[in-house]
Amino acid sequence: MNKVYIHNPALSVFGKHKGSQLDLxxxxxxxxxxxxxxxxxxxIIYASFSPDSYNKEYHLSAKLPNRLGLRDLYSVRMETASSSGAAAFQLGVNLILSGRFDHGLVVATELMSELSREESNLLLGSVLSDxxxxxxxxxxxxxxxITRKYLDDYGYKEDDLYAIAKKLHxxxxxxxxxxxxKNLTWEDYSNQPKIASPLGLYDISPLSDGSAALILSKDPSSVVVKGMGSGTAPFLSSAESSFLANRIAFEKAYKEAGVSPMDIDFAExxxxxxxxELxxxxxxxxxxxxxxxxQVKAGLTHPKGKIPIxxxxxxxxxxxxxxxxxxxxxVELCRFFEEWPEKRLAVAQSIGGLATNNFVSILERE
Known part of the structure; x- marks a missing residue:
């Protein structure tokens, strides 16, 4: 199989940005x-969930190459809810594997701070089924x-979730x-406001502005795309502690890469x-x-653990x-390849919506 390599991965600071989504x-x-x-x-494959709703910005797949001074391109926007960036990455890889293209730019951006939390939550809820x-x-x-189902199925208590929140912070x-x-203490966690019980403020990701970009190319670099998988699944009608679209995507990616879960050195x-994450x-x-x-409590998924996640x-x-x-x-996997020269294989898994359109990508150090 032809190989596709990653060049020049870039990441903005995440948080709140001034200016437009196009600027970022x-x-x-x-x-x-x-x-x-x-x-x-x-x-150019440009990924964004809803720039028209968040910022009244349209046609960014044409405006971005124009701003970059690039001409005569195939340029499209990709949207698969919260897995849009992963979907754009895999589309770019497949375009090169098809033989029609040799080099391309993948960019993924969302500027969410223009809307209030209430407005943003309504917009995010639009990805759910009717x-x-x-x-x-x-x-x-x-x-x-889903959290309650996981806790009940395996005999954990709400307080046990502090371990995963603490590690991530x-x-x-x-x-x-x-x-x-934030240095998250037990006092912070135990007194956090509940957003949707059992989930509290420190269990839920923030609404952020941020952007990522990279070049995909047939020209060799230190990181190659080893395997990919994706999967869709019906909208959940009841709580589950495992996601079908995850399992499909992982199985396909492992098969294409010719590796097993035990071969993976670290993951996002x-x-x-x-x-x-669990x-x-x-x-x-x-x-x-x-x-x-x-295993989180035992330290196995910490940066110095057996399988950093x-x-x-x-x-x-x-x-x-x-x-x-x-x-x-x-982009983060590429950074960790530089920081951890002894590690060879890494995987990224991205969920679209409430686990209905998921993507898994396996990278290898060359």
Whole structure:
């Protein structure tokens, strides 16, 4: 199989940005295009969940190349809710594997701070099914149902969730690009306001502005795309502690890469709600059902543990600019390849909506 390599991964600081979404996208994309011969770039895949609703910005797949001074491109926008960045990445890889293109730019951005929290939550809830919305479900309530199911299935208590929240906040403190930088104490956690019980403020990712970009190319670099998988699944009609779309995507990615879960050295998993990291780790095959939270407590998923997970701080602490998070995970994996020269294989898993359109990408150091 032909190989696709990653060049010049770039990430903005996550948090609140001044200016337009186009401004933020341009600033990040320019970092990736810098030092790569711009005349080589043949396509742009631009990922964003809803710039028209958040910022009244339209046609960014044309405005961005124009701002970059790039012409005669195949340029499209990708939207798969919160997995948009991962979907854009995989589309870019497939375009090169098809043989039609040799080099392309992938950019993923969301500017969420223009709307109030209430307005943003309503917009995010639009990704749920009509029947879920008729019942008055929000994304946080959906996450809470799944969390409660996980706790009940495996005999954990709400207080046990402090371990995963603490780990993610500690990791965010070490990430210069992270939105949330907080030394989370037990006192903080035990007194947090509940958003959708059992989930509280420190269990849920923030609404962030942020952007990620990278070049995909047939030209060799130190990081190659080893395998990919994606999966869709029916909208949840009841709480589950495992996601079908996760399992499908992981199985496909492992098969394409020719590896097993035990071969993976580190991972970035979707954790818009902190227990989703636990579900993702078990769906990935890293741990048996119900064991992930125990392993977090034991330190196995910490940066110096056996299988570091979300060493960036994850969506919880790095931040969750919805359409950008999936590509940001890929950029973070590339960063950790530089920091951990002994590690060879890494995986990123991104959830679209309430686990209805998910993507898994495996990277390898060359």
């Amino acid at each position: 996208s341009f600033a990040t994309a320019k970092q990736s295009v810098h030092e790569f011969q711009s005349h080589k770039i043949q396509f 029947s879920q919305r008729l019942l008055g479900m929000s994304m946080a309530q959906g996450g809470a149902m 500690d990791n965010g403190l070490k990430n210069p690009k992270a939105h949330i930088k 998993l979707h954790d818009a709600f902190t227990p989703f 579900v993702g780790a078990e769906d990935a095959g890293f741990f048996k059902r119900g064991e992930a939270l125990f 979300n060493s960036s701080g994850g969506l919880k602490s790095r931040g969750h600019p919805v359409g950008a998070s999936g590509l940001a995970q890929i």
